Amino acid sequence: MDIFTLSLLVVAALFGALALGLWVGLALTLTALVALLSRPSLPDAQILATSFWSASTSWDLTALPMFIWMGEILFRSRLSDDLFAGLAPLMRRLPGRLVHVNIVGCAIFAAISGSSAATTQTIGKISLPELKKRGYDDRIAIGSLAGSGTLGLLIPPSIILIVYGAAVEQSISRLFIAGVLPGILLALLFMGYVGLAATLNPTLMPENADVLAKESKLKAAMRIAPAVLLILGVIGSIYGGIASPTEAAVIGVVIALVIARAQGGLSFAEFEDGLMAATRVSAMITFILAGAALVTTAMGFTGLPRELAGWIASLGLSPYALLFALTIFFMILGCFLDGISMVVLTTSVIMPLVDQAGFDLVWFGIYLVIVVEMAQITPPVGFNLFVIQGLTGQDIFRIARATAPFFGLLALMVVLLALLPDLALFLPRTMFSKG
Amino acid sequence: QTAWDMPTPYPEGNFHEKNIAQFVDEVNEAAGDAVEITVHNNQSLIKHPDIKNSVRDGIVPIGELLVSRLSNEDPIFGVDSVPFLATSYEEAKKLYDAQKPAMEEALGKEGLKLLFSVPWPPQGLYTKEGVAKMGDLQGKTFRAYNKSTEELAKAAGMTPTQIEASDIPTAFSTGRVEAMMTSPSTGVDSKAWDFLSNYYTMNAWLPRNMVIVNESAFEALPQEAQDAIMKAAGEAETRGWQASEEETKRTTDLLKENGIKVEEPSDDLKSGFQKIGETLTEAWKTEAGEAGAKIIEAYQGS
Amino acid sequence: MRHALDTLYRMAGWLAAFCLVAILVLVALQVGARLLDWGLTSLGTGATGFAVPGLAEIGGFLLGASTFLALAETLAKNVHIRVDLLTTRLPERPRQILDGVVALIGAALAAFATYALAALAMKSLTYGDVSYGLVAVPLALPQGCLAAGLLVFTIALIDEAVLAFSGDDRISGGGESI
Numbered sequence: 001m002d003i004f005t006l007s008l009l010v011v012a013a014l015f016g017a018l019a020l021g022l023w024v025g026l027a028l029t030l031t032a033l034v035a036l037l038s039r040p041s042l043p044d045a046q047i048l049a050t051s052f053w054s055a056s057t058s059w060d061l062t063a064l065p066m067f068i069w070m071g072e073i074l075f076r077s078r079l080s081d082d083l084f085a086g087l088a089p090l091m092r093r094l095p096g097r098l099v100h101v102n103i104v105g106c107a108i109f110a111a112i113s114g115s116s117a118a119t120t121q122t123i124g125k126i127s128l129p130e131l132k133k134r135g136y137d138d139r140i141a142i143g144s145l146a147g148s149g150t151l152g153l154l155i156p157p158s159i160i161l162i163v164y165g166a167a168v169e170q171s172i173s174r175l176f177i178a179g180v181l182p183g184i185l186l187a188l189l190f191m192g193y194v195g196l197a198a199t200l201n202p203t204l205m206p207e208n209a210d211v212l213a214k215e216s217k218l219k220a221a222m223r224i225a226p227a228v229l230l231i232l233g234v235i236g237s238i239y240g241g242i243a244s245p246t247e248a249a250v251i252g253v254v255i256a257l258v259i260a261r262a263q264g265g266l267s268f269a270e271f272e273d274g275l276m277a278a279t280r281v282s283a284m285i286t287f288i289l290a291g292a293a294l295v296t297t298a299m300g301f302t303g304l305p306r307e308l309a310g311w312i313a314s315l316g317l318s319p320y321a322l323l324f325a326l327t328i329f330f331m332i333l334g335c336f337l338d339g340i341s342m343v344v345l346t347t348s349v350i351m352p353l354v355d356q357a358g359f360d361l362v363w364f365g366i367y368l369v370i371v372v373e374m375a376q377i378t379p380p381v382g383f384n385l386f387v388i389q390g391l392t393g394q395d396i397f398r399i400a401r402a403t404a405p406f407f408g409l410l411a412l413m414v415v416l417l418a419l420l421p422d423l424a425l426f427l428p429r430t431m432f433s434k435g
Numbered sequence: 436q437t438a439w440d441m442p443t444p445y446p447e448g449n450f451h452e453k454n455i456a457q458f459v460d461e462v463n464e465a466a467g468d469a470v471e472i473t474v475h476n477n478q479s480l481i482k483h484p485d486i487k488n489s490v491r492d493g494i495v496p497i498g499e500l501l502v503s504r505l506s507n508e509d510p511i512f513g514v515d516s517v518p519f520l521a522t523s524y525e526e527a528k529k530l531y532d533a534q535k536p537a538m539e540e541a542l543g544k545e546g547l548k549l550l551f552s553v554p555w556p557p558q559g560l561y562t563k564e565g566v567a568k569m570g571d572l573q574g575k576t577f578r579a580y581n582k583s584t585e586e587l588a589k590a591a592g593m594t595p596t597q598i599e600a601s602d603i604p605t606a607f608s609t610g611r612v613e614a615m616m617t618s619p620s621t622g623v624d625s626k627a628w629d630f631l632s633n634y635y636t637m638n639a640w641l642p643r644n645m646v647i648v649n650e651s652a653f654e655a656l657p658q659e660a661q662d663a664i665m666k667a668a669g670e671a672e673t674r675g676w677q678a679s680e681e682e683t684k685r686t687t688d689l690l691k692e693n694g695i696k697v698e699e700p701s702d703d704l705k706s707g708f709q710k711i712g713e714t715l716t717e718a719w720k721t722e723a724g725e726a727g728a729k730i731i732e733a734y735q736g737s
Numbered sequence: 738m739r740h741a742l743d744t745l746y747r748m749a750g751w752l753a754a755f756c757l758v759a760i761l762v763l764v765a766l767q768v769g770a771r772l773l774d775w776g777l778t779s780l781g782t783g784a785t786g787f788a789v790p791g792l793a794e795i796g797g798f799l800l801g802a803s804t805f806l807a808l809a810e811t812l813a814k815n816v817h818i819r820v821d822l823l824t825t826r827l828p829e830r831p832r833q834i835l836d837g838v839v840a841l842i843g844a845a846l847a848a849f850a851t852y853a854l855a856a857l858a859m860k861s862l863t864y865g866d867v868s869y870g871l872v873a874v875p876l877a878l879p880q881g882c883l884a885a886g887l888l889v890f891t892i893a894l895i896d897e898a899v900l901a902f903s904g905d906d907r908i909s910g911g912g913e914s915i
């Protein structure tokens with residue numbers, strides 16, 4: 001089977017299965033089995049078993065159910081309500097008001113979590129119901145969450161930067177530091193956009209919902225204290241050397257349980273409820289990841305991504321043209337593969353090109369993460385979209401539409417990074433000046 | 436023509452992978468009409484823990500892995516990682532020769548065939564602070580990733596701490612771990628100078644990788660292709676051992692250039708670890724039983 | 738029958754939740770011991786040096802088991818996500834038939850996956866495969882959990898198809914809506 005027919009068949013299988021309403025993890029499984037038709041001599045069952053097995057039993061991934069669980073506990077406690085009620089008077093004058101909680105919340109949570117799914121799920125579980133209750137427009141709430149949830153990848157720790165660093169033999173410490181400034185800038189871009197959108201279209205915001213609390217600023221600030229305690233506890237455990245980023249998720253659960261208990265809430269029934277809900281959501285996401293891993297393996301066997309990358313290599317492009325072509329290439333792949341898969345499947349072909357074109361490999365890592373962030377919010381395969389569909393029940397295509405402006409901001413960030421490479425390189429250069 | 440996919444665990448630039456790339460080129464060149472091998476490095480097709488079983492179960496016909504990954508299945512696979520048993524290339528070669536028949540037998544039971552095996556540079560001690568004597572190690576946290584590194588840590592009075600490979604930079608930076616044993620090659624690949632400062636050339640052991648092939652897939656190839664693979668494998672082994680020695684020198688120099696203090700261990704460290712090595716060798720022999728005793732006998736008699 | 742099936746899904750779901758609790762407990766023990774050692778060392782006494790052996794591998798296995806054991810319960814509670822652009826636009830009867838057919842396709846895929854994972858576990862059992870880390874865990878154990886979870890998931894998908902064909906609309910809602 002030639003590569004063109006195969007690509008068409010794979011795309012048709014995925015869109016067909018999804019359009020009929022097959023559950024996402026199973027649709028990916030079906031797509032992978034179709035892709036494997038091109039290599040009839042391969043043992044499909046064994047490939048499936050090995051992919052499911054190795055994708056679902058990853059230690060790095062164990063942080064995901066723990067953070068989901070933490071979110072479920074907080075959702076059932078007074079903490080989320082208190083947090084929003086406390087922040088409301090403080091943010092009254094900021095255009096966009098409480099929508100910024102999504103962005104700032106994700107940016108802070110990104111410093112704990114290495115994945116965008118965990119970031120989106122945990123913050124969204126707390127913020128979306130509160131924003132809805134207060135009458136904020138669905139689209140801006142969902143879009144800002146989907147967009148800023150991707151910060152989990154850029155702000156350290158970051159699983160994808162670890163994978164990239166190992167693949168191209170770059171220092172993970174430098175990559176982590178390099179992600180900080182672009183991450184903060186991106187969060188500011190998102191906040192700027194939300195402010196602008198709120199000013200231009202006041203109907204996105206509820207009229208006066210946030211001024212009901214007639215408390216002093218001090219009292220309001222006190223309401224935020226448990227949330228601050230939680231964040232400091234988890235971040236402190238990582239950077240103070242008490243826990244690895246994966247273990248820190250468990251510390252989050254423990255602190256959340258303590259806070260919920262101390263606030264007088266959380267009966268045993270609520271505890272069980274939260275645990276079962278976390279088990280289900282984590283199974284939903286991990287099963288999709290297993291399906292995606294099977295697609296990745298099948299793609300590896302078909303050689304499709306490698307051939308596409310090789311085709312770009314054969315074009316002999318100038319550095320900027322190459323960058324442009326790669327961005328398009330990753331965006332197309334990003335519609336069908338998750339970020340880590342894109343990196344492992346293509347680096348061996350692409351990195352020599354990138355090296356030759358004279359790009360700094362630390363800089364390229366940051367560029368790649370931002371492009372992967374864009375892939376997280378493009379349908380049909382976009383993990384942040386899946387997570388938000390799980391949270392809201394809205395369709396991924398509708399969610400993707402709400403997220404489109406934030407996709408645009410990520411694209412703008414790619415351009416900024418290309419024009420000002422120091423955005424990524426300034427901090428690592430300054431902090432590791434000896435080497 | 437048969438298409439063979441070959442999963443490997445390490446990234447393209449690693450010296451093992453360069454050696455394998457050349458091996459594959461030679462096979463494709465000599466037997467390209469019968470078999471064409473495509474390498475999928477850096478765990479991009481199959482993850483390291485699953486490579487052996489994937490070759491055995493026929494998902495892929497050929498693959499590379501760290502020999503001692505199999506030591507829980509059969510202790511004889513772990514002899515290259517017994518600390519301070521073989522501490523030079525010469526000794527490591529002797530140990531390999533002594534171990535090889537047992538390896539081939541154990542692999543054969545699962546329908547696998549050993550093609551070649553190449554050592555990593557000798558393992559040295561990385562620390563965040565200078566270490567002049569055994570006492571300086573007392574109470575330090577030490578990265579343990581299997582039984583023998585755990586035993587080593589305990590015997591030296593250190594606290595074994597489990598740190599995943601990807602977590603090493605963060606663990607050192609945040610103080611969760613203070614010392615580890617690994618090769619200068621891995622130190623360079625992970626840019627160790629960003630998070631630690633001292634390296635001691637302990638030459639503790641020379642762990643090996645191996646390339647294995649599924650016997651029935653191999654035998655299904657025409658005889659000329661089988662011969663071509665065996666010939667290329669023999670050459671890859673010779674080439675790989677040489678490349679490993681050069682890699683030791685190159686990466687140790689790179690550690691120095693990047694500001695890591697590279698030193699020989701003090702006499703106290705040397706003799707202290709030598710003693711630990713003897714205890715651990717005895718422990719390994721007990722675990723590996725008769726087959727283990729045979730390997731040690733063959734090694735020491737050579 | 739209905740009761741028996743729901744009990745089956747719930748039991749598997751509880752097992753899955755138990756796996757998550759086990760991860761929590763093991764990691765908490767590990768971090769707790771590290772904190773204790775910090776305290777002991779700063780007091781000048783010797784550290785306990787306690788660590789949960791093989792935590793990373795075992796944690797991974799527990800996550801895999803949890804994921805697959807929870808699949809059926811997740812389906813029954815309608816938490817697995819799907820795109821319902823087309824289905825929601827169809828009239829009732831055609832929609833129910835489409836839902837049933839899709840559930841059957843899903844059941845076929847899940848049955849194939851059950852067979853694949855069971856075969857993997859059987860092979861691991863035959864060869865006595867164990868994990869690499871500090872604790873040599875027989876791989877057949879966690880792999881068997883994955884296979885068992887997929888078997889219950891297959892049953893749940895057939896159940897789903899029967900419900901759809903018989904006009905019960907359980908699956909056409911959307912996720913846990915807020």
Ligand code: NA
Pocket residue numbers: 109110111112113114115151152153154155156157158
């Ligand atoms: Na992060």
Ligand code: NA
Pocket residue numbers: 334335336337374375376377378379380381382383
């Ligand atoms: Na996407």
